[in-house]
Amino acid sequence: MKYFAGLDVSLEETAICVVDESGRIVKEGRAASEPRALCEVLGKVDLPLERIGLEACSLTAWLYDGLREGLPAICIETRQANAAMKTMPNKTDRNDARALAQIMRTGWYRQVHVKSQQCRLWRSLLVARRTVLNEMRTIENVVRSILREAGIKLGTPSRTAFGGRVRELIGTDTVVITLVEPLLAIVATMLRELGQLTKQVLNIARQERVCRRLMSVPGVGPITALAFRATIDRSDRFRRSRDVGAHLGLTPARYQSGETDIQGKISRCGDELARTALYEAAHSLLVRSKKWSSLRAWGMNVAKRRGMARARVAVARKLAVILHRMWSDATEFRFGKAPGHVSA
Structure with missing residues (x-):
């Protein structure tokens, strides 16, 4: 029995x-x-x-x-x-x-992979950093709102210059500065702690062999590399690299019943942290990267046909597949040959 x-x-x-x-x-x-x-x-x-x-x-x-x-x-x-x-x-x-x-x-169940303790700790670090960053933005927006009530337009100062610029614009208005000063103190503290958390991420990414390999891809920085490494945990979890895109919710959802067959937006059913990091990496690759690569050329062609928003999602999905294959095969990123390139 x-x-x-x-x-x-x-x-x-x-x-x-x-x-x-x-x-x-x-x-x-x-x-x-x-x-x-x-x-x-x-x-x-x-x-x-x-x-x-x-x-x-x-x-x-x-x-x-x-x-x-x-x-x-x-x-x-x-x-x-x-x-x-x-x-x-x-x-x-x-x-x-x-x-x-x-x-x-x-037996009607789907088993979930339980990540290693190290990957869980890495992910907790990334979540903590993102939480501090999001709360900083929230407080900064509150400060902007208070200034607008006083007819002051802050503009777009850098994060490090935010407090100084606010104090400069307020000047001698004691009523507004009394409201804003506690918020500026909180932002300054959060900025300092955000730097500490970011430094931890950078140190881990530099020391982790897989992360260093993944960062050879244009657009992929330490945060994206560590988020991908912590989410996937083990490369052998996936038999095919293209399954990683679906696992992270970067493939279209589908509803089919009888004669109805609807293919919708991406499912977003996977890990939100890694999906967001890959989307930001795709944006960096398409917009900021200057070095030619076949991946960027493909993404820009998608952007011309379907728009930049869909191109970012498509490149993010491609990045997930490429990063997993690089990890599995221990290979470097292949930029490809630019049009008109002639081999010696």
Whole structure:
């Protein structure tokens, strides 16, 4: 007899359900959301567990690492699990654990790759940096709004000159400076910390062999290289390099039913951090890069036919494929031969 378990993880407690191969519930319980506590409870079941499923969430990687040391734990895709859970009439942790156990029994699931701890830390660094940058922009926009109320147009000073330019334009207006000064102090602090986070990213990218290789591609800098490296984790996850574009949500979504067949915008179903980094790299390649390459020439032809916005997406998808192939084959970027080039 085979047995399967489902774990519905929440912040403090995890609901546990064990079923046999016929779908009959054998054991139910709860345990603290910690690897040791879960291992103890599952060990007391004293049954040969074939699969133990837990839904992807913020605690999943930590719990998965602990459970995999002695148990057949599997992390499953969230949207697919939610679709199965919606069949339950009542939404409770107990019912969710039951649904997850049945998913494990039937095999109707998609396993999610759990990244290594190092890649998770790299991604956390990139998220922290992006968060600081976004909040800085928010506060800067608030400052601009306050100045406009006083009839002052700030213009587009550089980020480092932002505070000085604001104080210069305000002059002796004590009312406005009283409102703005605390915000400028916050921006200055965030700018300093943003520099520290950026420095960490640069140091990692310089030391990481794969990142150095990826940065040989025009338009791909340290942030894009590290974001791609941290998201993919292992190049052998993908049998074909072109699958990476779909994994990152850079391929068109499709809806087909009967005679209806609609191909829409990109799915955006993958990792948003890596997708955004690749889009920005594509923009840099098309707009800022001056060196000729077959990739840039192809992108500019797409821009002439379909517009620059679609060209950026198309080049971002191409970049995902190229970066993965370079990583897998340990090869350098090939610029190609410019038109009119004659070999010696």
